[in-house]
Amino acid sequence: MIGPLNHVGVAVPDIGKAIDFYRDVLGATDITEPKVLAPQGVTYAFVTLPSGQVELIEPYGETSPILKYLERNPKGGQHHICFEVKDIHEAKATMEARGMRVLNEPRIGAHGTLVIFLHPGDSGGVLIELMETPQAEHE
Ligand SMILES: CC[C@H](C(=O)O)C(=O)SCCNC(=O)CCNC(=O)[C@H](O)C(C)(C)COP(=O)(O)OP(=O)(O)OC[C@H]1O[C@@H](n2cnc3c(N)ncnc32)[C@H](O)[C@@H]1OP(=O)(O)O
Numbered sequence: 001m002i003g004p005l006n007h008v009g010v011a012v013p014d015i016g017k018a019i020d021f022y023r024d025v026l027g028a029t030d031i032t033e034p035k036v037l038a039p040q041g042v043t044y045a046f047v048t049l050p051s052g053q054v055e056l057i058e059p060y061g062e063t064s065p066i067l068k069y070l071e072r073n074p075k076g077g078q079h080h081i082c083f084e085v086k087d088i089h090e091a092k093a094t095m096e097a098r099g100m101r102v103l104n105e106p107r108i109g110a111h112g113t114l115v116i117f118l119h120p121g122d123s124g125g126v127l128i129e130l131m132e133t134p135q136a137e138h139e
């Protein structure tokens, strides 16, 4: 069911400093400007590499789902991994049928397609995001 590993999510307390690190220390050259995704409570930026992306995420707003994570990990850390699926609704039904707690109804993620998250308690302690492959890549 899962397709390509689309991105590794990294929670950061300061997305500007994180971008500086990826650019100036690690030499990444393809980094987007930070963008707010208010409904998901994050400011995000993508570091695009030949093999995939690192998604830098900083909390946005008082109810951001990553606030508690950063309270536990003030320096930030590896937060989630995201796999692509062909059909998010089918994936959600399959995950539920297999006993996974799906944390949300499909909603628009940073790549503009529908995403869901699985409870890390059911997936070996790793927060997994499933995102529908962008249409253009289906054709
Ligand atoms: C969608 C935009 C963008 C994109 O790619 O398109 C993103 O990816 S944004 C990513 C941010 N959004 C989310 O993470 C949404 C889903 N996350 C959640 O609903 C919560 O973060 C949740 C439920 C996973 C954890 O919430 P919270 O930390 O408030 O709850 P607890 O403190 O009670 O934690 C419960 C349990 O889970 C463990 N935990 C929490 N976060 C993580 C994590 N990132 N990776 C692994 N495990 C995690 C936590 O330690 C607790 O474990 P326990 O054994 O019960 O103590």
Ligand SMILES: [Co+2]
Pocket: 007, 009, 055, 080, 082, 129
């Ligand atoms: Co993500």
